[in-house]
Amino acid sequence: MAIVDITVIPVGTGTPSVSEYVVEIQKVLRQYEGKVKYQLTPMSTLIEGDLKLLLEIVHELHEVPFQKGLQRVCTNIRIDDRRDKENTMERKLQSVQAKL
Amino acid sequence: MAIVDITVIPVGTGTPSVSEYVVEIQKVLRQYEGKVKYQLTPMSTLIEGDLKLLLEIVHELHEVPFQKGLQRVCTNIRIDDRRDKENTMERKLQSVQAKL
Amino acid sequence: MAIVDITVIPVGTGTPSVSEYVVEIQKVLRQYEGKVKYQLTPMSTLIEGDLKLLLEIVHELHEVPFQKGLQRVCTNIRIDDRRDKENTMERKLQSVQAKL
Amino acid sequence: MAIVDITVIPVGTGTPSVSEYVVEIQKVLRQYEGKVKYQLTPMSTLIEGDLKLLLEIVHELHEVPFQKGLQRVCTNIRIDDRRDKENTMERKLQSVQAKL
Numbered sequence: 001m002a003i004v005d006i007t008v009i010p011v012g013t014g015t016p017s018v019s020e021y022v023v024e025i026q027k028v029l030r031q032y033e034g035k036v037k038y039q040l041t042p043m044s045t046l047i048e049g050d051l052k053l054l055l056e057i058v059h060e061l062h063e064v065p066f067q068k069g070l071q072r073v074c075t076n077i078r079i080d081d082r083r084d085k086e087n088t089m090e091r092k093l094q095s096v097q098a099k100l
Numbered sequence: 101m102a103i104v105d106i107t108v109i110p111v112g113t114g115t116p117s118v119s120e121y122v123v124e125i126q127k128v129l130r131q132y133e134g135k136v137k138y139q140l141t142p143m144s145t146l147i148e149g150d151l152k153l154l155l156e157i158v159h160e161l162h163e164v165p166f167q168k169g170l171q172r173v174c175t176n177i178r179i180d181d182r183r184d185k186e187n188t189m190e191r192k193l194q195s196v197q198a199k200l
Numbered sequence: 201m202a203i204v205d206i207t208v209i210p211v212g213t214g215t216p217s218v219s220e221y222v223v224e225i226q227k228v229l230r231q232y233e234g235k236v237k238y239q240l241t242p243m244s245t246l247i248e249g250d251l252k253l254l255l256e257i258v259h260e261l262h263e264v265p266f267q268k269g270l271q272r273v274c275t276n277i278r279i280d281d282r283r284d285k286e287n288t289m290e291r292k293l294q295s296v297q298a299k300l
Numbered sequence: 301m302a303i304v305d306i307t308v309i310p311v312g313t314g315t316p317s318v319s320e321y322v323v324e325i326q327k328v329l330r331q332y333e334g335k336v337k338y339q340l341t342p343m344s345t346l347i348e349g350d351l352k353l354l355l356e357i358v359h360e361l362h363e364v365p366f367q368k369g370l371q372r373v374c375t376n377i378r379i380d381d382r383r384d385k386e387n388t389m390e391r392k393l394q395s396v397q398a399k400l
Contacts, residue, residue: 005143007178009374011282014314016184016372019192023199040196041141042189043105043180051262055255062251062279071284072316074309076376077277078107078176079262080143082211084116084271089142092119096140099123109274111382114214116272151362155355162351162379171384172216174209176276177377179362182311184371205343207378216384219392223399240396241341242389243305243380278307278376280343284316289342292319296340299323 002051002081003089006058007044010065011072024064032057039089044076048089051081102151102181103189106158107144110165111172124164132157139189144176148189151181202251202281203289206258207244210265211272224264232257239289244276248289251281302351302381303389306358307344310365311372324364332357339389344376348389351381 010021025045029038036049036057045061047054062075080087110121125145129138136149136157145161147154162175180187210221225245229238236249236257245261247254262275280287310321325345329338336349336357345361347354362375381387 003143007374009309009311011309011311011318012313012316014312016182016312016370018311019195019199022196026196026200039142040193041146042139042192043103043144043146043178046141046143051259055259059251059255062281066281066283070316072282073279074307074374075277075279075281076178077275077279078143079273079275079277081262081266081275082116082272083266092142093140095119096122096126099119100126107274109209109211111209111211111218112213112216114212116212116270118211151359155359159351159355162381166381166383170216172382173379174207174274175377175379175381177375177379179373179375179377181362181366181375182372183366203343216382219395219399222396226396226400239342240393241346242339242392243303243346243378244343246341246343276378278343282316292342293340295319296322296326299319300326 001048001087002054002079003046003048003087004054004058005044005046005078006061007076008061008064009074010070011074012070021065021068024068025061028060028064037089046089101148101187102154102179103146103148103187104154104158105144105146105178106161107176108161108164109174110170111174112170121165121168124168125161128160128164137189146189151179201248201287202254202279203246203248203287204254204258205244205246205278206261207276208261208264209274210270211274212270221265221268224268225261228260228264237289246289301348301387302354302379303346303348303387304354304358305344305346305378306361307376308361308364309374310370311374312370321365321368324368325361328360328364337389346389351379
């Protein structure tokens with residue numbers, strides 16, 4: 001189980017606001033409910049699931065601003081992939097909070 | 101008001117677990133309560149405040165694994181800085197959720 | 201044409217050196233010569249080509265440390281994708297250098 | 301000696317081109333010649349030097365699009381900091397190339 005952390009930055013918007021793109025990305029993610037877990041944070045979207053599927057979703061999310069007419073997109077992705085034990089978003093948070 | 105999203109990756113740990121470093125980072129952040137807002141996510145730590153102070157904190161957090169004896173640290177930082185309107189973690193989330 | 205900038209960080213190496221993993225990644229990339237262009241920088245590997253293929257390669261490069269026995273990998277990826285004009289590594293550099 | 305890898309993404313430009321901002325960033329860096337080493341790649345700018353100074357420079361580069369009138373900037377930074385041996389851009393590349 002891998003977790004990806006993705007932020008899709010539309011370039012050339014003409015305005016500092018990008019929330020319409022973030023909203024659209026959340027709508028795309030709804031179609032994957034049951035297949036992946038996801039969570040919106042103030043800085044990015046976290047998605048947990050099978051890495052191959054996650055990278056397909058990354059590609060789909062990266063396309064969102066192009067579909068809305070933009071010509072350039074800068075996407076930043078972090079992958080955290082741990083295979084010796086269950087690596088879920090919930091487990092990672094609990095692991096830290098238990099030690100605080 | 102800027103927001104930074106930081107993940108500090110200790111290199112050379114000998115084990116896949118890094119939660120002890122994340123715990124220490126949260127302890128450092130507690131010393132800044134009242135000066136910045138911060139939030140732990142499953143993938144990183146988000147900190148909101150004055151950018152100059154945020155970058156000083158970034159430096160301090162980056163030092164944590166060295167203080168615990170490691171010799172290499174890879175830190176990844178995203179800064180989101182918007183100046184035409186209040187740019188807080190809470191506001192950003194609300195702005196998206198209101199449109200969903 | 202998209203460009204990806206990838207850095208694969210093996211976690212749990214027991215030593216600060218990670219060059220053996222970077223070397224292996226370059227060997228994987230050699231298999232794609234003719235299909236993508238790539239370039240090693242002191243901080244990451246840049247790869248230029250069709251985005252779908254690039255994301256498959258990203259997945260393959262991310263697997264390298266697992267194949268060498270590690271249990272955790274943190275990979276960081278930036279995608280720059282511009283579609284209104286030719287977006288190559290060479291062109292981007294020239295565009296800046298012409299104005300300096 | 302640390303190395304930072306920085307990309308400054310101006311948001312709200314109204315056009316996909318951002319090379320004017322990259323050019324300005326290179327001009328700011330020229331003022332630090334002798335104090336840091338830096339290198340422009342097709343995807344980012346790499347800077348090598350004392351980490352405290354590097355983070356001050358990061359702040360200054362992040363301000364460039366604001367000085368040119370924009371209201372939002374998303375900056376992405378990777379820090380690679382190794383302290384058991386000389387960690388220079390040149391050394392890192394050589395270390396990989398020697399094994400290829």
